[in-house]
Amino acid sequence: DSGVTQTPKHLITATGQRVTLRCSPRSGDLSVYWYQQSLDQGLQFLIQYYNGEERAKGNILERFSAQQFPDLHSELNLSSLELGDSALYFCASSYSPREDEQFFGPGTRLTVL
Amino acid sequence: AQKVTQAQTEISVVEKEDVTLDCVYETRDTTYYLFWYKQPPSGELVFLIRRNSFDEQNEISGRYSWNFQKSTSSFNFTITASQVVDSAVYFCALSETNAGKSTFGDGTTLTVKP
Numbered sequence: 133d134s135g136v137t138q139t140p141k142h143l144i145t146a147t148g149q150r151v152t153l154r155c156s157p158r159s160g161d162l163s164v165y166w167y168q169q170s171l172d173q174g175l176q177f178l179i180q181y182y183n184g185e186e187r188a189k190g191n192i193l194e195r196f197s198a199q200q201f202p203d204l205h206s207e208l209n210l211s212s213l214e215l216g217d218s219a220l221y222f223c224a225s226s227y228s229p230r231e232d233e234q235f236f237g238p239g240t241r242l243t244v245l
Numbered sequence: 246a247q248k249v250t251q252a253q254t255e256i257s258v259v260e261k262e263d264v265t266l267d268c269v270y271e272t273r274d275t276t277y278y279l280f281w282y283k284q285p286p287s288g289e290l291v292f293l294i295r296r297n298s299f300d301e302q303n304e305i306s307g308r309y310s311w312n313f314q315k316s317t318s319s320f321n322f323t324i325t326a327s328q329v330v331d332s333a334v335y336f337c338a339l340s341e342t343n344a345g346k347s348t349f350g351d352g353t354t355l356t357v358k359p
Contacts, residue, residue: 134289167290174349174351174352175336175338175349175352176349177346177347177348177349180346188341188346189346190346190347220288222290224290230278233292233295234292235292236289236290236291236292238288238289239288239289239290
């Protein structure tokens with residue numbers, strides 16, 4: 133158990149809908165990262181937050197947004213969902229923003245029908 | 246642009262064999278970080294190692310060892326005396342300094358047969 137929690141574990145929704153994925157980092161970790169893993173595009177870094185501020189941005193679509201709240205949990209919002217958004221979404225956390233050892237959550241499997 | 250290449254898509258070995266997973270990277274940065282992650286069949290991602298570009302010392306952790314060669318832009322991972330529990334997909338990744346942005350390779354699926 134990495135100490136990172138993600139909810140929900142599974143999510144099935146329809147095209148055009150909007151969903152929110154939630155991540156709670158390990159206790160004491162200030163940095164949160166979001167990744168997408170799909171069959172088509174492999175593992176991709178989406179975005180990183182550190183202590184509430186956006187730190188780095190990767191291949192995140194404009195339909196996606198994220199934020200980190202004062203209690204350090206983070207949410208990834210996916211809107212206008214398309215079939216291609218079906219993927220496993222991982223959250224990870226670390227203490228520093230410079231990618232010290234990252235601890236990954238179990239992931240949220242999103243299926244868009 | 247950064248790029249990570251794991252040329253071996255799949256590797257199959259018999260238990261107790263040694264196996265090396267190759268990773269070749271491209272970056273224009275002089276300071277960067279390299280990582281290896283393991284994704285077992287259960288699906289979770291597990292961090293294995295981080296190496297910065299200034300530290301070319303090889304590292305050994307139990308049956309795992311890593312060989313970083315800046316001259317060939319490679320960061321290879323060797324498992325000695327492989328075990329069935331080593332069966333997983335292994336990802337190599339490259340990160341810019343001072344930022345969390347990582348570029349991943351496509352992964353190598355390792356199957357260790359009893």
